[in-house]
Amino acid sequence: MSLLEIRGVSKKYGSNVVLDNVDLKIEKGEVVAIIGPSGTGKSTLLRCLNLLEKPEKGEITINGNTYNLTSKSAKEKLELRHHTEMVFQQFNLFKNKNALENVMEGLTVVKKIPKEEAKKRALLELEKVGMSDRLYHFPKHLSGGQQQRVAIARALAMDPELLLMDEPTSALDPELVNEVLLTVRRAAKEGNTILLVTHEMNFVKSVASRIIFLESGKIVADGTPKEIFEDPSNERLKAFLRNINMLEDPDNYVI
């Protein structure tokens, strides 16, 4: 059985259809990247999975538990959110808490883990993202890249079944992108299941095990990086890749 299965997710903003009956299955350990032109519902799809956006229609099965995404029950909403963690474009660290407290917050408040143990776990996660030297820095003392690494540690500390990453490097200065990508790559290598929206095509090529091309709220192509980048059969995918100069430049592969 798949780790994640979503069926018929549809979302409209007014009369604008953002997601049109999207079905998707993700296996445990997969790193799935969603690519596509802006405004095609990539982020919305991610945000529907933890109900930061409410779809009009749709159902999700995660690790054997099925939830109706339109359910009004607050309890079900919380339960669903306990399966996933999200990393945001704007980091969204708690500004009044230092790096260590940010990572401990979910552990102590949501998972009710005793403080001492939560601290141990937080220290370990912060070490993995290379932030051990700035445990007591507040977000305003950290660069964007450092903040995002703390945010990734915060998400991974919760041991999510599925990690959702919404353009984790889009808000960063170019020289800070790599440190975050390395962190994501490590998280992928550790066997985390990741669903990622990104514009970093070279990164996608080297890290994703599977790529989904979303356009106008529909999954238009779904395949391995090789299938998507080297032999795109779909015309719209081809046009998109040509637009972002990813089609005829094989040297662009390595990060």
Place this chain on the structure above:
Amino acid sequence: MAKLFDGALVFTAIPDLLKYLPTTLFLTLIALFIGLVLGLIIAVIRINKIPVLSQLAVAFVSIMRGTPIIVQLYITYFGIPIALKYINYYYGTDYDINGIPGIVFAMVALGLNQSAFDSETIRSAILSVDKGQLEAAKSMGMSGWQVLKRVIIPQASTVALLPLGNSLIALIKGTSLAFTCSVVEITAAGKILAGKNYRYFEVYCSLAIIYWVITFIFERILKLIEKKISIPDEAPEVVEA
């Protein structure tokens, strides 16, 4: 010429007046508490646009802010007994109307008045908390209450502290109107004292000194809290691994 101004009395009257300081402080703290709790509730109701309650809250805030506090004190003082009489009449209860101490009316009126102003401060402070952090807290799986307690209140209080401090200082001085509900706090005690010795100017000078000192102390306390809850400007040292 008789002594026009008795300078010494300004200071010798202070101990007599200070006997009533506990009443002033008690009234202030209770009204502060009612104001903050009710203000938070009103703010949450309005932000979440809870039907009916939200409209009632808007009307309440508008009325409380649109009428003088002294009128509110009189309305409470005369209104609550009338309401109780009706309740006694229709429900056969036996509430003792004359048994209610004046300070209760003053606490209710000042507390409600305070809540109307505080609710607007709290509402704007809550709305100032970055939405992204709320999303982060929700996506972590925090319940609405946990988000409020762990993320919204700590951050909104930093924003709200200074304006709430303003409102607290106004409240300290507002308690001087409680005499209308026959509460003897320091201002009332001063009026009574001056009524005996006809030294109105001196006694009011004493009162001015007392209020200023109390306010000054509260200002220092607020400053300490502000320092405690604000995030340090300087980054801590980077620890070499």
